[in-house]
Amino acid sequence: MKARVHVMLKTGVLDPQGEAVRRALGSLGFEGVEGVRQGKVIELDLAEADRARAEEQVRGMCEKLLANTVIERYSVELVD
Template identity: 65%
Template sequence: MKARVTIMLKDGVLDPQGEAIRSALGGLGHSGVTGVRQGKLVELDLDSTDAEAARAEVARMCEGLLANTVIEKYSIEIA
């Protein structure tokens, strides 16, 4: 079973990397980009065959290590 975790900064948290990307895109002629939020994607291969148990385990991983829940939010996809 695979899990995909998308981690993004929470709304309202300054994203300097996203702003640098937006600025660079503007410099390359892509002037229609008004905002960029940059994040992380983590893919996990799991032994679990129970999707709900896998989701719960991945959520614990996010809370404990993968995401800084003070400033980041995460979403989990199980496949």
């Protein structure tokens, strides 16, 4: 089973990388982009076949390592 984890900064947390991308898009002629938030996607190949246990394991990974839950939020997507 595969898991896909999406990690983004929480609303209200400054995103300097997103702001740099927004400015760069404007300088390249892409007008009208009012905001950019940059995040990361982590794909995991799991040996676990039980969906509930797989999701529990991945959430544990997120809480302990993959996301800084003080400033980031995450979502887990399981893919068969």
